[in-house]
Ligand code: HEM
Ligand code: HEM
């Protein structure tokens with residue numbers, strides 16, 4: 001304990017050395033806070049640029065399973081046919097909106113959210129779907145064999161720029177909430193697979209991923225299963241009993 | 247005397263204190279947002295995410311400072327001005343933490359068909375594993391404690407609950423701090439990228455622990471003699487000051503010297519249990535170092551018109567040593583001060 005004569009009584013004027021010390025302590029605190037803010041404020045993760053809001057209408061065949069997607073006819077920019085995942089506005093999947101159109105040719109309108117190669121069309125409601133002619137053929141799935149692939153499971157909407165950063169442990173519960181409402185889960189792969197940086201995730205039988213996927217989201221995982229290509233989208237039919245966190 | 251005796255009202259010191267507090271918070275948030283959106287840096291996070299990070303880290307730093315003030319003031323009396331208005335610091339911490347949580351609920355847990363609070367509790371249930379543990383739950387528990395402390399912070403609750411209950415309640419601020427450290431350790435600190443928070447948070451937590459350990463070591467010791475406690479030579483006690491002697495049951499006694507005579511009273515102030523023995527004699531009265539409540543040395547009563555009372559204790563002098571009877575007298579019972587003469591040189 002320091003021995004000194006100065007004594008501070010709150011309702012009396014402070015002795016000069018206490019006053020000096022208090023002002024100094026206050027200024028040190030203020031400076032410390034500003035310095036801390038400068039250091040802590042910088043974003044720890046460089047997530048790259050993303051865009052949100054470009055309007056887009058795409059015509060192609062709508063598939064409801066494993067998650068709503070539209071596969072357009074091949075063109076020069078997309079020799080396999082541009083394929084886009086659909087989501088709702090807010091935390092909601094597009095399943096209910098497209099229910100009447102599974103396997104049919106449609107024009108879907110929405111806004112595009114896009115980061116790097118990953119993108120998604122956000123659709124406001126069933127009224128944004130319209131049957132289109134001429135009818136296109138349902139695209140065949142190309143089987144690419146059995147794979148074991150590492151990466152991070154994200155919800156496709158936040159990871160494509162719906163939120164920034166929208167990935168990582170801090171965002172885990174948010175991603176789980178998105179996936180539970182029917183938004184498509186994706187595996188952002190540690191290294192490109194067949195030229196793609198991400199895969200749409202499904203069950204081994206090709207249906208939507210099970211609810212237990214929630215325990216694996218946002219962690220480094222290794223998944224095993226069958227890979228297929230529909231249009232230019234890779235779909236990973238995972239054997240979830242073999243999923244490992246590392 | 248009665249004009250000065252207004253410890254619960256507003257005064258210039260409190261206004262300066264609060265102004266500085268608000269300035270530090272506002273500066274922190276603005277500079278944080280500026281640093282996060284700095285042009286030329288990486289593309290920024292969402293506005294809501296930047297703000298939840300700003301308010302969260304601000305609340306953590308404030309809580310660390312609040313917890314450091316007690317031991318700092320014990321180690322160096324000149325830090326007492328920081329302690330004077332600590333409750334406002336505490337309440338401000340609570341408001342900043344609440345703002346953090348509001349941004350989280352209004353962003354990560356919004357936009358769905360579920361209630362945000364229900365979504366907070368159900369979206370991540372990986373309680374069985376360390377990586378991916380629902381760290382939000384620690385933050386929620388800490389926030390509940392902070393809200394409870396802030397709501398019961400007024401002196402009304404202190405007298406309503408009685409000082410020991412209120413003090414026990416306030417000690418839960420340490421539980422809140424532990425929860426916040428866990429909240430960050432299982433969340434932001436687990437990020438795979440190196441970031442300053444991974445250094446700042448452990449440094450603050452270790453600093454708080456170290457200060458408490460240092461302050462605890464500075465507490466005095468004593469020995470016993472047939473029930474009476476041997477305090478030592480009277481010149482251990484300087485004029486106008488006290489030494490603090492622990493007695494059984496976790497209580498302690500402050501022995502003051504005033505005009506060459508010794509008086510012993512309970513160390514805990516009747517206001518908020520402030521350490522009277524770390525106070526001084528001002529205008530003939532023992533004056534609490536925290537908010538300046540005053541007591542007469544000879545009977546432990548506040549001077550009229552005030553009515554606070556603390557217990558007095560008996561002293562005697564034997565072979566040049568001061569002895570203390572650890573049995574308290576009734577609160578406010580008069581005890582003739584023990585004459586020990588002026589200390590020479
Ligand atoms: C209901 C209560 C709370 C909830 C739901 C909550 C939730 C969260 C979430 C989701 C994050 C991650 C944010 C991100 O990086 O994107 C976070 C970070 C954080 N929280 Fe909380 N929190 C709560 C209470 C608190 C309290 C009471 C404190 C401190 C007093 C606190 C301090 C922090 C800190 C320091 C961070 C790290 C910020 C950073 O990344 O720089 N939180 N919290
Ligand atoms: C979020 C709100 C609060 C926080 C974070 C907080 C912080 C603290 C801390 C750090 C202690 C530990 C003991 C020490 O350092 O000596 C404590 C106890 C205490 N708190 Fe609070 N406090 C809060 C609300 C309040 C309020 C509103 C008051 C006003 C009455 C208050 C007054 C005190 C006092 C006087 C003690 C000392 C109790 C004792 O040692 O006997 N605090 N609180």
Ligand code: FES
Nearest residue numbers: 515518520534537
């Ligand atoms: S004056 Fe507030 S605790 Fe003593």
